[in-house]
Amino acid sequence: MYYEKLTHIFKKMKLQEQFPNISLDEFDKFIRKQLVYNDKYISPYKFALEQSVTVNDSVKFFMYFTGDEGIFDIVSYAECSKPSCFNSRIYFDINNVDEQIFCEECGKIYSFDTIKRHIKILFKLKESITIPDKAQRISRRDPNSAYEALRELHPNLKKQSPPSLSNAPTCDGGEKREAGIDLEVVLEISTETGMPVISAVEKFKNKIQSLAG
Numbered sequence: 001m002y003y004e005k006l007t008h009i010f011k012k013m014k015l016q017e018q019f020p021n022i023s024l025d026e027f028d029k030f031i032r033k034q035l036v037y038n039d040k041y042i043s044p045y046k047f048a049l050e051q052s053v054t055v056n057d058s059v060k061f062f063m064y065f066t067g068d069e070g071i072f073d074i075v076s077y078a079e080c081s082k083p084s085c086f087n088s089r090i091y092f093d094i095n096n097v098d099e100q101i102f103c104e105e106c107g108k109i110y111s112f113d114t115i116k117r118h119i120k121i122l123f124k125l126k127e128s129i130t131i132p133d134k135a136q137r138i139s140r141r142d143p144n145s146a147y148e149a150l151r152e153l154h155p156n157l158k159k160q161s162p163p164s165l166s167n168a169p170t171c172d173g174g175e176k177r178e179a180g181i182d183l184e185v186v187l188e189i190s191t192e193t194g195m196p197v198i199s200a201v202e203k204f205k206n207k208i209q210s211l212a213g
């Protein structure tokens with residue numbers, strides 16, 4: 001299902017035309033690499049860095065693969081404003097924002113209206129998506145690459161050669177914490193023509209509109 005979904009969305013949405021600098025094969029490699037290092041969330045920031053594309057384009061690309069038809073789910077969080085809870089993420093489900101959103105560390109309760117400007121979004125591989133052990137070659141952008149040839153012989157090769165990016169120190173003293181994308185950025189991108197309708201994003205939009213009205 002994983003490769004079927006990737007190729008289906010890529011072709012259907014004509015992503016090669018829209019993102020000429022991004023290959024589906026690189027996207028697949030990137031996702032696999034993140035998972036090898038046990039990253040729970042797949043970061044558009046890191047992908048942008050690796051592919052030398054703008055963060056905006058990277059987020060857009062990710063959004064095409066998000067939602068019911070895609071491979072990613074959206075996870076949302078805000079950070080508690082109390083200085084003693086610095087770095088304390090409050091994860092919440094947009095379906096339950098009418099109930100209380102509270103910090104588990106200090107117990108402070110927030111209303112959606114208060115935190116809406118500070119909400120951040122992470123992309124997480126859907127529970128239902130299993131990535132096959134053996135990588136498939138999706139596009140043949142670089143058929144002469146020695147790496148490609150080796151990869152076909154040894155699908156697990158990449159596990160033995162860690163990429164430099166993952167060795168970089170993180171800001172959190174070693175703990176892996178992917179930086180979220182501002183909800184405002186995601187909402188803005190979602191209104192561009194051709195962008196897929198993602199139900200979680202629509203719910204955020206509606207919720208914010210209902211509070212404004």
Ligand SMILES: [Zn+2]
Pocket residue numbers: 080081082085088103104105106107108
């Ligand atoms: Zn707190």
